[in-house]
Amino acid sequence: MKNKILDMTTLDKTLLKELDAYINLLDGDKGEHLIHVLHKAQELFGYLPQNLQLYVARKLDLSGARVNGVVTFYSFFNEEPVGKYKISVCMGTACFVKGADKVLERVESLTKTKKNEISEDGLFTIKDVRCIGACGLAPVMTVNDKVYGKVKPNDVDEIIRYYRGLEDENN
Amino acid sequence: MKLIDKMVQCSINGINITVEKGTTILDAAEKVGIHIPTLCHLNLADFGVVNKNANCRVCVVEEENSHKLLPSCAEKVVDGMKIQTDSLKAVMGRRTNLELLLSNHPQDCLTCVKNLDCELQSLAHELNIKEIHYQGEKMQHPVDLTSFGIAKDTNKCIMCRRCVTMCNDIQTVGVLSPLKRGFDSVVATAFHLDLGQTSCTYCGQCVSVCPTGALAEMNDSPKVWRALNNPNKKVIVQVAPAVRAAIGEEFGYEAGTILTGKVVSGLKRLGFDEVYDTNFGADLTIIEEATELIERIQGEKTLPMLTSCCPAWVQFIEHQFPELLDVPSSCKSPQQMVGILTKTYYAEKNNVDPKDIVMVSVMPCVAKKAEAAREELNKDGLSDVDYVVTTRELAKMIKEAAIDFKKLPDGNFNKLLGESTGASAIFGTTGGVIEAATRTAYEMITGKELKQVNFKQMRGIEGIREAKVKIDDLELNIGIAHGLGNARKILEDIRDGKSNFHAIEIMACPGGCIGGGGQPYHHGDIEILKKRQKALYDLDKSMPKRKSHENEMVLQLYEDYLGKPGSHKAHELLHTAYSAKERI
Ligand code: FES
Numbered sequence: 001m002k003n004k005i006l007d008m009t010t011l012d013k014t015l016l017k018e019l020d021a022y023i024n025l026l027d028g029d030k031g032e033h034l035i036h037v038l039h040k041a042q043e044l045f046g047y048l049p050q051n052l053q054l055y056v057a058r059k060l061d062l063s064g065a066r067v068n069g070v071v072t073f074y075s076f077f078n079e080e081p082v083g084k085y086k087i088s089v090c091m092g093t094a095c096f097v098k099g100a101d102k103v104l105e106r107v108e109s110l111t112k113t114k115k116n117e118i119s120e121d122g123l124f125t126i127k128d129v130r131c132i133g134a135c136g137l138a139p140v141m142t143v144n145d146k147v148y149g150k151v152k153p154n155d156v157d158e159i160i161r162y163y164r165g166l167e168d169e170n171n
Numbered sequence: 172m173k174l175i176d177k178m179v180q181c182s183i184n185g186i187n188i189t190v191e192k193g194t195t196i197l198d199a200a201e202k203v204g205i206h207i208p209t210l211c212h213l214n215l216a217d218f219g220v221v222n223k224n225a226n227c228r229v230c231v232v233e234e235e236n237s238h239k240l241l242p243s244c245a246e247k248v249v250d251g252m253k254i255q256t257d258s259l260k261a262v263m264g265r266r267t268n269l270e271l272l273l274s275n276h277p278q279d280c281l282t283c284v285k286n287l288d289c290e291l292q293s294l295a296h297e298l299n300i301k302e303i304h305y306q307g308e309k310m311q312h313p314v315d316l317t318s319f320g321i322a323k324d325t326n327k328c329i330m331c332r333r334c335v336t337m338c339n340d341i342q343t344v345g346v347l348s349p350l351k352r353g354f355d356s357v358v359a360t361a362f363h364l365d366l367g368q369t370s371c372t373y374c375g376q377c378v379s380v381c382p383t384g385a386l387a388e389m390n391d392s393p394k395v396w397r398a399l400n401n402p403n404k405k406v407i408v409q410v411a412p413a414v415r416a417a418i419g420e421e422f423g424y425e426a427g428t429i430l431t432g433k434v435v436s437g438l439k440r441l442g443f444d445e446v447y448d449t450n451f452g453a454d455l456t457i458i459e460e461a462t463e464l465i466e467r468i469q470g471e472k473t474l475p476m477l478t479s480c481c482p483a484w485v486q487f488i489e490h491q492f493p494e495l496l497d498v499p500s501s502c503k504s505p506q507q508m509v510g511i512l513t514k515t516y517y518a519e520k521n522n523v524d525p526k527d528i529v530m531v532s533v534m535p536c537v538a539k540k541a542e543a544a545r546e547e548l549n550k551d552g553l554s555d556v557d558y559v560v561t562t563r564e565l566a567k568m569i570k571e572a573a574i575d576f577k578k579l580p581d582g583n584f585n586k587l588l589g590e591s592t593g594a595s596a597i598f599g600t601t602g603g604v605i606e607a608a609t610r611t612a613y614e615m616i617t618g619k620e621l622k623q624v625n626f627k628q629m630r631g632i633e634g635i636r637e638a639k640v641k642i643d644d645l646e647l648n649i650g651i652a653h654g655l656g657n658a659r660k661i662l663e664d665i666r667d668g669k670s671n672f673h674a675i676e677i678m679a680c681p682g683g684c685i686g687g688g689g690q691p692y693h694h695g696d697i698e699i700l701k702k703r704q705k706a707l708y709d710l711d712k713s714m715p716k717r718k719s720h721e722n723e724m725v726l727q728l729y730e731d732y733l734g735k736p737g738s739h740k741a742h743e744l745l746h747t748a749y750s751a752k753e754r755i
Pocket residue numbers: 090091092093094095096130131132133134135136138140
C-alpha cells in the first residue's frame with residue numbers, strides 16, 4: 001500500500017513550480033533556509049500538508065522528521081487547512097478562571113465548528129491556546145492579529161458578526 | 172598565545188585545579204576525582220558520539236560567587252569559579268530536578284524492560300529519592316510495536332535526546348526528531364508515523380543509549396519459548412560472534428570475557444535441538460564474498476564492492492542511496508546463510524521436513540530481527556530465520572529458566588554447521604570482515620600461503636579507515652567505515668565517482684557488532700566496547716585455523732552440497748538482491 005504522505009501528485013503543479021523556483025534561488029546549504037522555504041510554501045498553499053512537508057524535506061535534503069519538527073514547533077505553521085480568520089481562545093489559568101470555556105463554547109456554537117477545526121464556509125478556524133501573556137485582560141481571544149480582552153460570551157456574537165460582515169462587503 | 176592564556180583556574184569543593192579553557196565543570200571535577208551524577212549527558216568521544224544538550228539538569232552544581240546552580244555537563248570552567256558539588260543547594264537542586272522528571276514518569280518499574288538496567292531508576296537510588304513531591308500529568312501516547320525491530324514507548328521518554336543525537340548526528344538516518352514544543356513536545360517520527368513506515372534501519376543505536384525504557388528491542392523471546400515447548404518442532408539455534416564477547420556482562424563477568432562454551436551449554440539446557448555457530452556462516456560468507464570480489468575485479472565489473480552482512484546498513488543504502496544498489500555484495504549475511512542451510516542441507520541430511528524446523532538466532536543486533544522478516548529471504552515460503560533474540564534477551568531467558576550461567580560447563584557446537592575459524596570471530600568488530608576476506612582473497616588469487624594473517628592497518632576504532640594490500644601485482648584498496656554517518660560519506664564519494672576502493676566494509680554500529688543495539692547496555696562506558704573488541708581479536712589469535720577457507724565443515728558443505736564457491740546452487744541459496752525504498 002502506498003503511503004498517502006508519499007503521494008505528491010495531489011499537490012498543485014503550478015504552485016510547486018513556484019516553490020521550486022524560490023528554492024532554486026537560495027544559495028549555499030539549502031537546508032539552512034528551511035524556515036524561509038516553509039514560510040513560502042505556506043504562503044503558496046495556505047497550509048503545510050504532510051506530503052508538502054516531505055516534498056520540502058527532499059528538496060532541501062533534510063529528513064522528514066526534521067521538517068516536521070520545525071513545522072510543529074512554530075505555531076505560525078499549520079498542518080491543517082486554516083480558515084481566513086483564525087480564532088484563538090486563551091485557556092491559560094487566568095483566562096480559564098474568568099470563564100474562557102464559556103467563550104470558547106459560544107465561539108464553537110456560533111461558527112458551528114469544533115476547536116481545531118475549520119468552519120464549513122472556510123471562514124473560521126478555532127483554536128484553544130495556552131497563556132498568551134495578556135492575563136490582565138482575561139479572558140482573552142484573538143482573531144488573526146487582533147486581540148479582544150475581557151470578552152464575555154455575549155461579546156462573541158458581535159465579533160463573529162463583524163467578520164461575517166467583512167466578507168459580505170468583499171463579495 | 173602563551174600556554175597560560177589557554178588555562179583557567181577554579182576550585183571544586185575546595186580543591187584548586189587548573190584546566191584548559193573550554194573544559195566543562197563535569198570533566199574538571201572528574202580530574203580531581205569528584206563524581207557528579209548525570210543523565211542526559213553521553214560521551215563516547217572516541218566514536219564521535221557526544222550528547223550535550225543539557226536537558227535534564229540532574230547534574231547541577233553550585234557556583235559560590237554567584238550562588239547559581241549550573242549544569243556541570245555543559246557549563247565551562249571560568250577563571251575564579253568556586254564550585255560546590257555537595258552543598259545543600261546543589262544536592263537539593265539535583266533532587267528537585269530528578270523529582271520533576273519522575274513526576275510524570277510511569278511507575279511500572281517492576282515490569283519494565285529496563286528494570287534494574289535503567290539510568291533513571293539508578294539515579295533515583297543514587298540521589299536517595301524517597302518521595303516524589305510533585306504530581307505531573309502523565310503522558311498518554313500509544314506504544315509503537317509496529318516494526319520488527321524496535322519498540323517505542325514515548326510515555327517513558329524523558330527528552331534527553333540521546334536517541335535524537337544517535338539517529339541524526341551519528342547515523343544520519345534522521346527518523347527521530349523532537350516534535351512540538353513545551354509540555355507537548357515528544358521525540359517522534361515524522362508525522363508520528365509508525366516506525367515500520369519510516370526509513371528506520373533498526374540499527375538500534377537509539378535503544379543502546381536510551382536511559383529509560385522508552386526505546387527497546389521488540390521482545391521475541393515468548394515466541395521462542397513457545398517453539399521450544401512444541402514437541403513437533405525441531406528448534407535450532409545459532410549464535411553470532413559478538414554475543415560470546417558480551418553476554419558475560421549480564422552475569423557479572425568482566426567485559427570482554429569470551430564465553431562461547433557456556434553459551435552453547437546454556438542453549439542446550441534451554442532445550443534447543445541443535446546449536447550452530449553463526450561463525451560458520453561467516454566463514455562461508457567470506458568464501459562467497461571473496462569469490463565475488465575477485466570476479467568483480469577480474470571481470471571489470473562494478474567496483475567497489477561493499478560488504479553486505481550488516482542488515483541496518485543494507486536498509487540504509489536501500490532508503491538513502493537507491494541509485495547505488497549494485498555496489499553491495501550479493502551475499503546474504505551469515506545469519507541468513509546458516510538459516511537457509513539448516514532448512515535445506517541439514518533438513519535433507521537428517522530427513523527432517525523444513526516445515527518442522529524453527530530457526531532461531533541469537534544476535535547482538537536489533538536489525539537482525541527486521542532482516543529475518545524480509546520477504547525475499549525465504550525458500551518456498553519458509554523464512555530462512557524464524558525468530559531473532561538479542562544478547563540481552565538470551566541472558567533474560569537463561570535467568571528466567573533459573574539456569575546458573577556461571578556454573579555451566581563448556582559445551583560444543585553441533586557438527587555440520589558448527590565449526591569456525593579465527594577469521595569469523597573478528598566478524599563482530601569493525602574491520603574484521605574485510606580482514607577475514609583479505610586473508611581468503613589473497614590465497615585465492617595467488618595460490619600461495621599467506622604467512623602474516625594480521626592486517627593491523629585494518630584494525631582500530633577511527634570512523635573511516637583505509638588500507639592497501641599488495642596481492643601479486645594487484646594493489647587492493649580497502650576502505651572501512653563504521654557508524655552510518657561515516658558510511659554516508661563513503662557512499663557520497665562513490666556516487667560522485669570519487670572513490671578508488673576495491674572493497675569496503677561497512678558496519679552500522681559504532682565499533683561494529685560488539686556495539687550492536689542488542690548488546691548489554693554499556694551506559695556510556697566506552698572501555699566496555701574496547702574490551703569486547705580486544706576479546707574478539709584475542710579469540711582469533713587463539714584459534715588453530717585463522718582463514719575461512721580452511722574451515723573443514725564449510726569445505727565439506729561445498730563438496731556434499733553446493734559444488735564450487737559462486738556455483739549456481741550457492742547463488743540460489745546464499746545470495747540475494749536489494750530493492751529501492753522510500754526515504755521518510
Ligand atoms: S491566561 Fe490567558 S493571557 Fe494569560
